[in-house]
Amino acid sequence: MTSYQSGKLGLPLSKILRAQKISNSADFRTINVKVISEVTFEPLDKIISFFLADYQLLPSFQVGGFDQLNHQIINLEKEEKNSFELIYVHNSALKVFVKSNGMQRLNTTDAFEQIMNDYIKSIKRLIDVAGRSTILLNLFELPPYRIRGSHSTRSGIIKITQLINSQLLSLCDDNKNVLIHDVNYISANIGLTNWYDFGSWASFKQPFSGLALKSFGASIASVIASFLGRSKKLLITDFDNTLWGGVIGDTGAEGIEIGVDSPKGEIFSLVQSYIYDLMASGVIIAACSKNEEENVKSAFEKSSSHLVMEDFSSKKINWFQKSKNIIEIINDLNVSKESAVFIDDNPAEILEVSSNVIGCSCISYESIAVEMIQSIDALGFFESQTLNKDDINRIQSYKENTYRVESSHSFSNYDDFLRSLEMEAIMFWNTSNNIERLISLNNKTNQFNTNQLTLSASEVVNYSEAADKFILSVELNDKFGPLGVISSMFGELIDDRCIIANWVMSCRVFKRKLEQCILSSLLEKLKEFQINSIHASIKYSDKNAYCREVFEEFGFKEVNSSLGGKEYYFDVNELNLKVGDKIGPNITTKFS
Amino acid sequence: MDQISLLSFLEEVIASASDQEQITLTIEDTADTVSGWDSLVTVSIAAALTEELNIQLTIDDFDNLTSVKSILEIVSK
Numbered sequence: 001m002t003s004y005q006s007g008k009l010g011l012p013l014s015k016i017l018r019a020q021k022i023s024n025s026a027d028f029r030t031i032n033v034k035v036i037s038e039v040t041f042e043p044l045d046k047i048i049s050f051f052l053a054d055y056q057l058l059p060s061f062q063v064g065g066f067d068q069l070n071h072q073i074i075n076l077e078k079e080e081k082n083s084f085e086l087i088y089v090h091n092s093a094l095k096v097f098v099k100s101n102g103m104q105r106l107n108t109t110d111a112f113e114q115i116m117n118d119y120i121k122s123i124k125r126l127i128d129v130a131g132r133s134t135i136l137l138n139l140f141e142l143p144p145y146r147i148r149g150s151h152s153t154r155s156g157i158i159k160i161t162q163l164i165n166s167q168l169l170s171l172c173d174d175n176k177n178v179l180i181h182d183v184n185y186i187s188a189n190i191g192l193t194n195w196y197d198f199g200s201w202a203s204f205k206q207p208f209s210g211l212a213l214k215s216f217g218a219s220i221a222s223v224i225a226s227f228l229g230r231s232k233k234l235l236i237t238d239f240d241n242t243l244w245g246g247v248i249g250d251t252g253a254e255g256i257e258i259g260v261d262s263p264k265g266e267i268f269s270l271v272q273s274y275i276y277d278l279m280a281s282g283v284i285i286a287a288c289s290k291n292e293e294e295n296v297k298s299a300f301e302k303s304s305s306h307l308v309m310e311d312f313s314s315k316k317i318n319w320f321q322k323s324k325n326i327i328e329i330i331n332d333l334n335v336s337k338e339s340a341v342f343i344d345d346n347p348a349e350i351l352e353v354s355s356n357v358i359g360c361s362c363i364s365y366e367s368i369a370v371e372m373i374q375s376i377d378a379l380g381f382f383e384s385q386t387l388n389k390d391d392i393n394r395i396q397s398y399k400e401n402t403y404r405v406e407s408s409h410s411f412s413n414y415d416d417f418l419r420s421l422e423m424e425a426i427m428f429w430n431t432s433n434n435i436e437r438l439i440s441l442n443n444k445t446n447q448f449n450t451n452q453l454t455l456s457a458s459e460v461v462n463y464s465e466a467a468d469k470f471i472l473s474v475e476l477n478d479k480f481g482p483l484g485v486i487s488s489m490f491g492e493l494i495d496d497r498c499i500i501a502n503w504v505m506s507c508r509v510f511k512r513k514l515e516q517c518i519l520s521s522l523l524e525k526l527k528e529f530q531i532n533s534i535h536a537s538i539k540y541s542d543k544n545a546y547c548r549e550v551f552e553e554f555g556f557k558e559v560n561s562s563l564g565g566k567e568y569y570f571d572v573n574e575l576n577l578k579v580g581d582k583i584g585p586n587i588t589t590k591f592s
Numbered sequence: 593m594d595q596i597s598l599l600s601f602l603e604e605v606i607a608s609a610s611d612q613e614q615i616t617l618t619i620e621d622t623a624d625t626v627s628g629w630d631s632l633v634t635v636s637i638a639a640a641l642t643e644e645l646n647i648q649l650t651i652d653d654f655d656n657l658t659s660v661k662s663i664l665e666i667v668s669k
């Protein structure tokens with residue numbers, strides 16, 4: 001299988017180890033990761049780096065001493081706790097299993113349970129001392145073999161593993177700074193027989209086979225990417241032999257295969273159902289097909305089709321080069337090339353797109369269309385650690401955006417168009433009832449992100465509760481519907497100064513002059529606190545060109561400039577505004 | 593796998609795993625004669641041999657992953 005058919009998982013391990021060095025780039029976002037290693041971590045460091053390069057991320061691993069979980073926790077308690085964005089605990093059920101075999105005067109099951117319970121205690125302690133760091137935990141894979149067959153699911157080590165995994169999931173539910181990597185699923189996916197390498201364990205205390213290491217690395221990279229807001233957002237799909245069997249231009253809608261009436265139709269039904277489920281969980285769906293639009297409409301009108309034409313937030317159905325169409329889709333939806341995945345049955349189209357839309361991930365299949373789902377799943381492209389209401393509503397908002405764009409064409413004056421949207425911005429000052437959305441928006445936004453400050457859940461709560469800090473978040477509605485929380489600003493109030501630490505805004509609301517509206521609302525609020533000046537900065541990234549002028553355009557004075565960014569100052573008393581004043585034109589503004 | 597292909601394969605894996613741009617191996621080289629070839633590099637060699645060349649290593653083989661000559665013998669079995 002080629003790398004195009006299965007993504008980069010199709011590459012041999014030696015190429016992956018080699019490529020991670022070459023792919024390092026100055027433009028990449030770095031992340032400091034502390035690795036607490038209960039089993040040998042290497043060569044996963046190289047493999048994870050390779051897969052993170054797809055998300056333009058460059059990890060810096062600090063690997064602690066082997067088998068020193070509690071010692072490492074003590075070190076974190078003492079001094080290191082805030083040095084790392086991420087603390088990753090690397091473990092395997094094989095180690096617990098082997099250790100439990102060696103415990104005297106205890107049978108394996110009881111020893112296994114004791115070690116697992118001790119592990120949970122250590123993890124709870126780690127959570128307590130982690131400070132600002134986010135913790136990444138693996139669920140346990142099943143042990144390599146059972147003692148009493150199926151009974152082990154009722155009272156043996158299989159049951160204990162499942163209970164421990166439930167406890168780890170509860171820790172994740174109860175602590176916003178805990179992420180879960182589902183190793184149990186990954187190992188089941190490739191099979192336990194293919195997962196463990198006993199020789200490697202016995203020789204190096206590295207429990208995983210080469211195949212397992214690749215799957216492990218790709219999967220954990222997707223979790224880290226999701227944590228940093230780099231998961232893919234957009235799935236662009238071909239139609240013929242990708243969403244249904246056959247070529248609709250040749251056979252008409254009645255000749256294509258979709259649905260349970262034929263084996264091939266049933267397979268494509270699975271593909272459509274998967275895409276529908278992705279969309280329902282917040283992934284944007286777009287279409288790129290060499291076809292006549294009239295022909296394909298009838299395919300989506302068939303009762304056996306899961307998808308309907310309206311599901312696609314953007315459609316390019318024509319005979320142009322697919323790369324040209326995909327670039328237009330990406331621009332229409334205002335997402336990055338790196339956040340897009342393209343699926344097509346035709347390897348030639350995949351090659352054309354991957355050559356001309358650098359950054360877009362391309363997936364095909366060899367013998368059966370479900371392979372595309374398996375590849376997307378194995379590579380974790382649409383990994384999500386949280387799923388909130390705003391994530392799901394965002395799809396509706398993207399679809400509404402197509403109406404907004406169409407609507408804009410009927411106005412000769414852009415301000416007239418903005419006025420016609422009947423926008424209402426609701427400002428929230430220090431409201432912390434939507435922490436997950438604030439974290440997600442702050443950590444996942446790239447284009448309008450002033451300083452790329454990544455925040456953990458506890459830090460967001462601290463911003464909302466501390467007397468000398470603030471969060472200004474914004475919800476937006478317009479005549480096409482609610483857009484949810486679309487901006488958040490985090491800052492500090494020190495004496496008579498306001499310092500904006502980070503400000504993000506969703507790309508769905510760009511070019512609506514909301515920036516001015518939000519800053520004028522901030523000004524009005526600051527007067528309640530006798531604040532006289534605002535200090536802001538822009539830290540340049542390869543993706544935030546859109547917001548680099550935002551402070552200057554509002555009237556901030558530049559006080560410092562370097563290759564890496566700029567610093568600004570604003571005298572609050574220079575303007576005399578009330579909330580709702582039309583610095584941001586045509587937007588009704590109110591504080592909640 | 594012939595000797596030249598194996599040397600090239602090992603050069604790639606050892607250089608990558610030991611964070612070196614490039615290394616050159618001869619059939620006489622061992623972990624003692626190649627800078628950076630430590631036990632963690634051997635972990636990578638084992639993983640790459642099994643995943644990429646589909647070689648089932650015996651437990652004795654794991655002890656012999658420390659010289660080019662012995663790896664060639666394992667691959668040639």
